[in-house]
Amino acid sequence: MMYWDLFDPPYKDRNPKPRTTGITMIIDKGLSPSETRNLLKLNAAFIDLIKLAFGTLCLYKPQTLVTKINLVKKHGIRLYPGGTFIELAYWRHKTTDLLPWLSDLGFEWLEISDGTLTISPKERSALIGEARQFGFQVITEVGKKETADQLSWAAIVQQVKLDLADGAAWVIIEARESGAGIGIYNQQGQLQKDMIAFLGDCLPLSQVIWEAPLKRQQAELITIFGPNVNLGNIPPAEAMALEALRLGLRSDTWKQALTK
Amino acid sequence: MMYWDLFDPPYKDRNPKPRTTGITMIIDKGLSPSETRNLLKLNAAFIDLIKLAFGTLCLYKPQTLVTKINLVKKHGIRLYPGGTFIELAYWRHKTTDLLPWLSDLGFEWLEISDGTLTISPKERSALIGEARQFGFQVITEVGKKETADQLSWAAIVQQVKLDLADGAAWVIIEARESGAGIGIYNQQGQLQKDMIAFLGDCLPLSQVIWEAPLKRQQAELITIFGPNVNLGNIPPAEAMALEALRLGLRSDTWKQALTK
Amino acid sequence: MMYWDLFDPPYKDRNPKPRTTGITMIIDKGLSPSETRNLLKLNAAFIDLIKLAFGTLCLYKPQTLVTKINLVKKHGIRLYPGGTFIELAYWRHKTTDLLPWLSDLGFEWLEISDGTLTISPKERSALIGEARQFGFQVITEVGKKETADQLSWAAIVQQVKLDLADGAAWVIIEARESGAGIGIYNQQGQLQKDMIAFLGDCLPLSQVIWEAPLKRQQAELITIFGPNVNLGNIPPAEAMALEALRLGLRSDTWKQALTK
Numbered sequence: 103m104m105y106w107d108l109f110d111p112p113y114k115d116r117n118p119k120p121r122t123t124g125i126t127m128i129i130d131k132g133l134s135p136s137e138t139r140n141l142l143k144l145n146a147a148f149i150d151l152i153k154l155a156f157g158t159l160c161l162y163k164p165q166t167l168v169t170k171i172n173l174v175k176k177h178g179i180r181l182y183p184g185g186t187f188i189e190l191a192y193w194r195h196k197t198t199d200l201l202p203w204l205s206d207l208g209f210e211w212l213e214i215s216d217g218t219l220t221i222s223p224k225e226r227s228a229l230i231g232e233a234r235q236f237g238f239q240v241i242t243e244v245g246k247k248e249t250a251d252q253l254s255w256a257a258i259v260q261q262v263k264l265d266l267a268d269g270a271a272w273v274i275i276e277a278r279e280s281g282a283g284i285g286i287y288n289q290q291g292q293l294q295k296d297m298i299a300f301l302g303d304c305l306p307l308s309q310v311i312w313e314a315p316l317k318r319q320q321a322e323l324i325t326i327f328g329p330n331v332n333l334g335n336i337p338p339a340e341a342m343a344l345e346a347l348r349l350g351l352r353s354d355t356w357k358q359a360l361t362k
Numbered sequence: 363m364m365y366w367d368l369f370d371p372p373y374k375d376r377n378p379k380p381r382t383t384g385i386t387m388i389i390d391k392g393l394s395p396s397e398t399r400n401l402l403k404l405n406a407a408f409i410d411l412i413k414l415a416f417g418t419l420c421l422y423k424p425q426t427l428v429t430k431i432n433l434v435k436k437h438g439i440r441l442y443p444g445g446t447f448i449e450l451a452y453w454r455h456k457t458t459d460l461l462p463w464l465s466d467l468g469f470e471w472l473e474i475s476d477g478t479l480t481i482s483p484k485e486r487s488a489l490i491g492e493a494r495q496f497g498f499q500v501i502t503e504v505g506k507k508e509t510a511d512q513l514s515w516a517a518i519v520q521q522v523k524l525d526l527a528d529g530a531a532w533v534i535i536e537a538r539e540s541g542a543g544i545g546i547y548n549q550q551g552q553l554q555k556d557m558i559a560f561l562g563d564c565l566p567l568s569q570v571i572w573e574a575p576l577k578r579q580q581a582e583l584i585t586i587f588g589p590n591v592n593l594g595n596i597p598p599a600e601a602m603a604l605e606a607l608r609l610g611l612r613s614d615t616w617k618q619a620l621t622k
Numbered sequence: 623m624m625y626w627d628l629f630d631p632p633y634k635d636r637n638p639k640p641r642t643t644g645i646t647m648i649i650d651k652g653l654s655p656s657e658t659r660n661l662l663k664l665n666a667a668f669i670d671l672i673k674l675a676f677g678t679l680c681l682y683k684p685q686t687l688v689t690k691i692n693l694v695k696k697h698g699i700r701l702y703p704g705g706t707f708i709e710l711a712y713w714r715h716k717t718t719d720l721l722p723w724l725s726d727l728g729f730e731w732l733e734i735s736d737g738t739l740t741i742s743p744k745e746r747s748a749l750i751g752e753a754r755q756f757g758f759q760v761i762t763e764v765g766k767k768e769t770a771d772q773l774s775w776a777a778i779v780q781q782v783k784l785d786l787a788d789g790a791a792w793v794i795i796e797a798r799e800s801g802a803g804i805g806i807y808n809q810q811g812q813l814q815k816d817m818i819a820f821l822g823d824c825l826p827l828s829q830v831i832w833e834a835p836l837k838r839q840q841a842e843l844i845t846i847f848g849p850n851v852n853l854g855n856i857p858p859a860e861a862m863a864l865e866a867l868r869l870g871l872r873s874d875t876w877k878q879a880l881t882k
Contacts, residue, residue, distance in 0.1 A: 108463065109454040111420060132862030134660040136396075143394040146425065157871025158862050160631060166664065186873060193880075203628065218873040247873040279837075317539075342392030342418050351417025353446060353478040353507040357659040360453075360478070360780070368723065369714040371680060383763040396656075403654040404686065465696025577799075602652030602678050613706060613738040620713075620738070 112350025112359035113329040119147060119178050121310040124270065124330030127151040128160060128338055128347070129279060129315070130181075132158060135169045137338075145341040146177035151241075153213065153334070155279070156186040164207060171208040185215030185243045190359075191231060193219055201236040215243035217276055230268040240269060241311070245276025249283035255297055259304045266309055274303070274334055277313035281335070286312065293322045302327065321347055321354035329355075364427070372619040373589040373611025379407060379438050383531065383568040384590030386426075386605070387411040388598055389539060389575070390441075392418060395429045397598075405601040406437035411501075413473065413594070415539070416446040424467060431468040445475030445503045452489060455478055461496040475503035477536055483524060490528040500529060501571070505536025509543035515557055519564045520544075526569055534594055537573035541595070546572065553582045562587065579616035581607055629881075632870025632879040633849040639667060639698050643828040644850030645792065647671040647857055647867070649799060649835070652678060655689045657858075665861040668699035671761075673733065673854070675799070676706040684727060691728040705735030705763045705794075712749060713739055721756040735763035737796055741783060750788040761831070762787060765796025769803035775817055778804035778805075779824045786829055795821070795855055797833035801855070808831065813842045822847065841867055849875075 117124035130152050131361050132140065142149070152174055159167070183204065183288045204212070212233045216226060226242075233240050236318050242265040244258050253261070262273045282291040286298050301310075311332040314320045317340070323331050329348040336344050344350070350356040377384035390412050393401065401496050402409075411432055419427070431441050443464065451460045458468040464472070472493045476486060486502075493500050498546040513521070522533045537544050546558050561570075571572040571592040574580045577600070583591050596604050603612070610616040633807050637644035650672050652701045653661065662669075672694055679687070691701050703724065711720045724732070732753045736746060746762075762785040766776050773781070782793045797804050802811040806818050821830075831852040837860070843851050849868040856864050863872070870876040 108459050109451065109456045111417070111450070131859065132664050134663040135661050136656075136663070140394040140397050143396070144392050144422070148421070155863065156866055156873065157631070157869075158866050160667070160869070160871055161862055161865055162664070186871065186876070190631070190871065190876070191629065196629045199628050206434065218877055248877075334671075339391065342421055343415065344417055345421055346418050347418070349417075351420055351450065353416065356446070356450070357415075357478055357508070368719050369711065369716045371677070371710070400654040400657050403656070404652050404682070408681070473683055488642050538775055599651065602681055603675065606680055609677075609680070611680055611706065611710065613676065616677075616706075616710070617768070 108119035111154040112356050113348065116348055122152065123332065124348075125150045125332040125334075126336055127153055127274075127311055127332075127342065128341060129153055129155050129335045130338065132161075133153045133338060135166065135173060138170055138173055139221065141338050141341065142174065142177050142179070145345070146179065148341050149179050150343040151211070151334070152179060152181045153184050154181065154187070157190050158185045159183045159187045167207050175208070180211045182209060182211035182213055182241070185213040185217060186211060188212060188214055188218045189231075192221070197229065201233060201238070205236055205238070210239060211241060211275070212238045213241045213243055215276070217243060217245065217247040217279065223261070227264065227268050230265065230270060234269055239271050241272045241274060243274040243276050245285045247276065247278060247284070249289070252284070255300050258301065262305055262310065266306065270309075272309050272311050272332065274311045274313060277315065277335060279315055279335060281313065281315040281319055285318065289321065291316055291339050293319060298326065307331070317343065317347070317354070320344055321352075324348055324355050325358055343354055372616045373608065374493070375587050376608055379410065381410065384608075385410045385571055385592040385594075386596055386601065387534075387571055387592075387594035389411055389415050389595045390414055390598065391415045392421075392499065393598060395426065395433060398430055398433055401598050401601065402434065402437050404437070405605070406439065408601050408605040409439050411471070411594070412439055412441045413444050414441065414447070416444045417450050419443045419447045419490070424530060427467050435468070439581060440471045442469060442471035442473055442501070445473040445477060448474055448489075449476065451597060452481070454548055457489065457492060459602045461493060461498070465498070470499060471501060472498045473501045473503055475536070477503060477505065477507040483521070487524065487528050490525065490530060499531050501532045501534060502530040502536040503536050505545045507538055507544070509549070511565065512544070515560050518561065522565055522570065526566070529568075532569050532571050532592065534571045537575065537595060539575055539595060541573065541575040541579055547579065551576055551579065553579060558586065567591070577603065577607070580604055581612075584608055584615050585618055603617055632876045633868065636849050636868055639670065641670065641850075642866075643852065645670045645831055645852040645854075646856055646861065647673055647831055647852075647854035648861060649673055649675050649855045650858065651675045652681075653690075653858060654694060655686065658690055658693055661858050661861065662694065662697050662699070665865070666699065668861050668865040669699050671731070671854070672699055672701045672708070673704050677710055678702045679703045679707045687727050695728070700731045702729060702731035702733055702761070705733040705737060708732060708734055708737045708749075709736065712741070717749065718754060719851065721753060721758070725756055725758070730759060731761060732758045733761045733763055733794070735768040735796070737763060737765060743781075747784065747788050750785065750790065754789055759791050761792045761794060762790040763794040763796050765805045767796065767798055767804070769809070772804070775820050778821065782825055782830065786826070790829075792829050792831050792852065794831045794833060797835065797855060799835055799855060801833065801835040801839055807839065811836055811839065814837060818846065827851070830880075837863065837867070837874070840864055841872075844875050845878055846866055
């Protein structure tokens, strides 16, 4: 008998896998296959995507990548290279060589971003097209990694819409690993409420993944958008804690249900 | 030959297990059985209690819970559901169904709290009684999870005494996972020294567990109350580092021995 | 085919192992043998030294130490006791007993420091000599663990030079696990640029290891001194992320290559 048979959690309309909304994307800064197996043992049902952080893909032995890709695929999860990896490949004019190689390894998803490089909208569109021609599903990311280079709210909305028109499955709103001074977060990592209200009004939320590395950020976004908000850059050790937040099994989100 | 045969650590009157004072309680946000095994391999002698954080218990397969309970029991450690889990059950009026189920799984300890819910002293007392009737040993927790709702010093003392009179084995002083803006810590996570002096005077320290997630907090409480202070919400990766603090094997606590 | 055959990372002059410059030293606060194996599975090529934090060595069963020493040695890595351990032994007048015992366990390197104790230059020199007589290679550490006790810039330079003259292989610049209010970092953990410029001019950089627990610190030191700067107190989970920083596979260091 499961606990679930005995009572409902505060929020019970959590989408089951496979899902297109309610995505949890984990940031992986170097989990061994055995550590990945440990993560999945408890959390496979809570995780949809695992991103190999920035350019760490270059630091793996190919056989280890194959092992990790197949391991997570068995649990209905997709492993994909961080956007910085593709930016590096683009910078070296090597995407035509690298994309088939990634496909041969077993990758099925790619992230396309311009967090570090300057890439024109036309070039970006062409890169998304190239990735899709090679058979990849594409996630894009909007936002710059430097606090000094942040995009205007309108520019974010425009780019998200262009990417979706180009066939992106989801668009990630950049917040890095730190979640401070970037995108929807101020220097202290607090959610800019007017900005999130604006973006929430203008964007198709089922196709937007908010990077939200900190617990407070996850709790606020769940409070605003509900248990099936798409969240990314979740540290592996926080996967179960995030699922608890989504379902109201932690004070930070449960208390909203109590005051209703 | 052990290092211990060669010389004494700065603080050598650390209680051995099984102990009633000098408790270390670990917060577990989702360790797999294999990760739990790794934790115990080095730290079994340093750990007394492991708490399944907030309502994460709901996210486990029952068989995994049984595996974890039995695994830690073999090392003289008790796994127990976080207080939020019992608050959720109480809120759904399901404690009568759930307590026997928890007992069947192998749980022997429960935490009873009102960190999120408002529960009257009379109801709290009845809930402690119900848990004890079902055969559980009870740990209670005193304190509110919201910074705005903090209890007065006198109210904390009163509730601790009531809980002990109701048969609680230990009472935890709430500080959450963050250790900031809650209970004995100010917004910056610093110990409120006048408050701790007051509570130290009024409370039976052998039955109080201070949540102290941050190293600085652990070091200060050990400096004030000695190596056998009861500490909780210790991250798993900090178990050995805390034991080093207790014994004066780290500068933060050793330096007190040097200046004596 | 490796990714490396397809294109060069932004910084490609990274020294391979075994190396004397470009050292990464990991701080180990209690990894089980199995966790150590997981760390090495992906990161063996990126790690040169693993330090058992402060006095945690005392908390191990000798057999576990032997297992860990042999495990990392197979990967060309050296495990060694934290400086606080040797300070404790020195304080108890037990180095003559303990050094042979450490050697029998399989340790080949020692760290000699005075982060907590006051040790005169003459005594320090004698201690380095004693360790070397027992067959150890010596790493020293310069700096005090208390913010109030920080050394002058000139005193740091002088001590580093004395230690190297006494035969130290490397000298670590103290920053603790926190990287704040100590040595080259201010209270906010920011690099003191005038201090690092001074030390960079005066010290033989190939023999200096900068403790740099935070990502921002690692990125700044790599930007100043290049991919083969020696860095220490790296958390195990950050080993691969640091290697990515060294090679320009992360925005923080890659962007320097772009603006050149």
